[in-house]
Amino acid sequence: MMLLWLVLHTAAANRGSHRNGQATPAPTASDPRVRRADALNRWFSMIEHVPARARPLEGWTVSHRRDIQGRMRLVTSGNAKQVLTGGTYRNQSIIVKSSSANHTRDKLGDAVHLELVYLEALRGAPGIPELLGAWREGEHVWYAVADGGRPIGVAGQPGKGSKATVLSSEFIELARHEPLKLARALLRCFRSWASAGFLLDDFKAQQFTLDGRGDVYLVDGPSLLRAFPVGAAVYRATSHHRQKNNLAPPPSDCATNADCPSTKAHHACGVAGDCEAGARGAPESAGLCRAGACVAVGPWTHVFDTASRPWLLPGVVKYAEDSAPRKVLDRVMSKARLADPAKRPTFDAMLAEVERHI
Numbered sequence: 001m002m003l004l005w006l007v008l009h010t011a012a013a014n015r016g017s018h019r020n021g022q023a024t025p026a027p028t029a030s031d032p033r034v035r036r037a038d039a040l041n042r043w044f045s046m047i048e049h050v051p052a053r054a055r056p057l058e059g060w061t062v063s064h065r066r067d068i069q070g071r072m073r074l075v076t077s078g079n080a081k082q083v084l085t086g087g088t089y090r091n092q093s094i095i096v097k098s099s100s101a102n103h104t105r106d107k108l109g110d111a112v113h114l115e116l117v118y119l120e121a122l123r124g125a126p127g128i129p130e131l132l133g134a135w136r137e138g139e140h141v142w143y144a145v146a147d148g149g150r151p152i153g154v155a156g157q158p159g160k161g162s163k164a165t166v167l168s169s170e171f172i173e174l175a176r177h178e179p180l181k182l183a184r185a186l187l188r189c190f191r192s193w194a195s196a197g198f199l200l201d202d203f204k205a206q207q208f209t210l211d212g213r214g215d216v217y218l219v220d221g222p223s224l225l226r227a228f229p230v231g232a233a234v235y236r237a238t239s240h241h242r243q244k245n246n247l248a249p250p251p252s253d254c255a256t257n258a259d260c261p262s263t264k265a266h267h268a269c270g271v272a273g274d275c276e277a278g279a280r281g282a283p284e285s286a287g288l289c290r291a292g293a294c295v296a297v298g299p300w301t302h303v304f305d306t307a308s309r310p311w312l313l314p315g316v317v318k319y320a321e322d323s324a325p326r327k328v329l330d331r332v333m334s335k336a337r338l339a340d341p342a343k344r345p346t347f348d349a350m351l352a353e354v355e356r357h358i
Ligand SMILES: Nc1ncnc2c1ncn2[C@@H]1O[C@H](COP(=O)(O)OP(=O)(O)O)[C@@H](O)[C@H]1O
Pocket: 075, 076, 079, 080, 081, 083, 095, 129, 145, 146, 147, 148, 149, 150, 151, 206, 207, 209, 219, 220, 221
């Protein structure tokens, strides 16, 4: 009981005294994405502090490792998370993840928390892997997600660098014969999270998978933008150490581009050598000052990105065998790559244009 009081009290204190005194935008309580993010935050706080009282959220079916069949093996570790494949649940292939075993990089499970917010807030949207459930083992929160297939490609190096991405054979095959369907799958995935105010700054091909049905998934939890409702709700509800990947709006005063923040180098591609040949970053991701104010990153930034990476729409065009779909995509991409974010199309508009030709 005492512990429960402490949890609730700390949450209230966090809401009241928000750092640097800046008001955060009011989240739209009617947005189901915000409601689900709130529910996830409450669950996470409970599982950390009073695990015995944590109840699975609606729709969660896996609540323990015993629910999973099969022999699981580690695919990655050494990063913030550990990722296991090979498990099944009701004959469906699943992926199991938790914070890193050695705890050094991600002591408090920030990466896991952020990814759970992403999966739960956007539940059911195209391109978001289904979260089957989460639980605690010792000091770690574990969770199970649907298998989204194989990565669409592998970047030349983990962070910034100019080595080319190698696209998967499945991506190339689909690009050859069904370019517009592949473009639609990519854009649907991007629309789901980018328009909800998530920002993928660890921007590389292996964060995306392609399954046997031709659907594309973003499998790694992206960062949040505090200027959008989900980011604002998470910012209010979580403690200070969880704010690292919840990005504040840029300063409103600037004299030059250097006064404005940049996203990660391998997303912004601001300096030669940051990104592979043919990749460009949106001007606002490298830091852009216009009329004395920094231009914010947002969904419009990822609109630019889809048209400016050899492993996204340009990769589809490169392999497409027919010229008609290539022309459609070239037209869509040229608008998406406009320097002025306000002139770029929305994901809805890009999708409408692609779908008109399917
Ligand atoms: N839901 C998933 N479906 C299929 N593969 C996945 C899924 N989640 C992760 N993976 C695979 O595991 C790799 C690492 O997972 P990720 O969540 O990106 O961890 P990290 O934070 O270490 O980058 C991914 O690049 C992908 O190949």
